[in-house]
Amino acid sequence: MKNIIDGLYDMDTGNLRNIAEKYNIMRWEDAPRKDLINKIEARMREPGFEEDMKEKLDDEMIIILDEVLNGDNYETVEKVKQRFLDIKATADFRETYENLLSLGLIFEGRRDDKDIVYVPKELTKWINNHVSQKLA
Structure with missing residues (x-):
């Protein structure tokens, strides 16, 4: 199946904002779509992401x-x-x-x-x- 980036590009901006909010990404409310995608993808690659999600x-x-x-x-x-x-x-x-x-x-x-x-x-x-x- 698709990778993270391709999947994020398929999402609408509302869904991207929901994910950014759940990930506690700073200034997600007015971030452009491409910035949201990059910030979400970067968060998914951070150490500790898996453990946070498992919880x-x-x-x-x-x-x-x-x-x-x-x-x-x-x-x-x-x-x-x-x-x-x-x-x-x-x-x-x-x-x-x-x-x-x-x-x-x-x-x-x-x-x-x-x-x-x-x-x-x-x-x-x-x-x-x-x-x-x-x-x-």
Whole structure:
């Protein structure tokens, strides 16, 4: 799937601002789109980023990430939603999904005329390891 930069360029400015806010990036409110992308990408490469994100992942987020990673690092949004609701019928899929998007750990795209969700290449290894540990 795509890398972080390509995924960030596919996002609208509102989503980029949500991620920048979650990452505590200074002066994100009025930053130009390209600056937001560069600042977010730089934050994702900082030491400690993985640990910060691991602390934010709850059990519901782990379910979504597991489904995406098991689908060759991408899956249709509909299949991820169905699997999530099969496991956590009382949980709010949309809220959990939006939280993952706002953390920049999943990205949306299109493939074969379907809406898909994927984990950027650079994040796949540590997210996969963390999800495996949580589900063990």
